[in-house]
Amino acid sequence: GAGVSQSPSNKVTEKGKDVELRCDPISGHTALYWYRQSLGQGLEFLIYFQGNSAPDKSGLPSDRFSAERTGGSVSTLTIQRTQQEDSAVYLCASSSTGGWVTGELFFGEGSRLTVL
Amino acid sequence: RKEVEQDPGPFNVPEGATVAFNCTYSNSASQSFFWYRQDCRKEPKLLMSVYSSGNEDGRFTAQLNRASQYISLLIRDSKLSDSATYLCVVNRRPGAGSYQLTFGKGTKLSVIP
Numbered sequence: 001g002a003g004v005s006q007s008p009s010n011k012v013t014e015k016g017k018d019v020e021l022r023c024d025p026i027s028g029h030t031a032l033y034w035y036r037q038s039l040g041q042g043l044e045f046l047i048y049f050q051g052n053s054a055p056d057k058s059g060l061p062s063d064r065f066s067a068e069r070t071g072g073s074v075s076t077l078t079i080q081r082t083q084q085e086d087s088a089v090y091l092c093a094s095s096s097t098g099g100w101v102t103g104e105l106f107f108g109e110g111s112r113l114t115v116l
Numbered sequence: 117r118k119e120v121e122q123d124p125g126p127f128n129v130p131e132g133a134t135v136a137f138n139c140t141y142s143n144s145a146s147q148s149f150f151w152y153r154q155d156c157r158k159e160p161k162l163l164m165s166v167y168s169s170g171n172e173d174g175r176f177t178a179q180l181n182r183a184s185q186y187i188s189l190l191i192r193d194s195k196l197s198d199s200a201t202y203l204c205v206v207n208r209r210p211g212a213g214s215y216q217l218t219f220g221k222g223t224k225l226s227v228i229p
Contacts, residue, residue, distance in 0.1 A: 035219070042120075042222060050215075103217065
């Protein structure tokens with residue numbers, strides 16, 4: 001498809017388990033962002049990848065969260081030892097090199113994580 | 117003070133009404149400003165950029181006041197299809213090679229027949 005693809009779309013897990021969320025950005029987009037959105041809340045920045053530069057991890061809430069981007073394309077967000085407060089929709093977005101100027105991020109439909 | 121603040125609403129307006137949303141941002145180093153739209157249980161999508169001189173796109177007008185760190189969105193002749201949450205977005209550069217788009221929590225609009 002032409003858009004940003006995320007998987008799984010829904011994930012229910014037990015507290016303490018690890019989860020991996022995957023993002024396939026739009027082909028050719030060099031910038032990739034992860035955000036999360038809790039119920040009734042705004043989007044919270046997590047991490048930003050731009051080309052081969054070191055990622056901006058300043059938004060990751062704890063060391064249980066990590067993300068990588070392989071080959072400048074697919075990205076995986078990993079949450080270790082999940083907690084109930086991790087329940088949220090995790091949104092991935094990509095943009096072209098100049099996307100940050102235009103402000104146009106293309107979002108995937110998100111991965112809804114529920115931690116029981 | 118939160119980095120981007122919006123009135124959460126909801127704003128319930130009749131079709132055809134004019135409605136305005138406001139947004140304030142705290143970081144004077146912010147460089148670019150945008151409005152996104154998010155439909156219920158959908159992903160956000162860019163609605164329009166906000167330029168210093170103000171800009172219009174059909175029924176939508178956006179304005180920026182850098183001195184007051186204030187952004188607005190005006191919707192004229194509201195349609196049922198305008199019902200959504202409108203997110204104020206600010207772009208800043210916290211460090212070399214990094215650009216962050218900071219989203220407000222959004223203002224919910226419901227246009228009523």
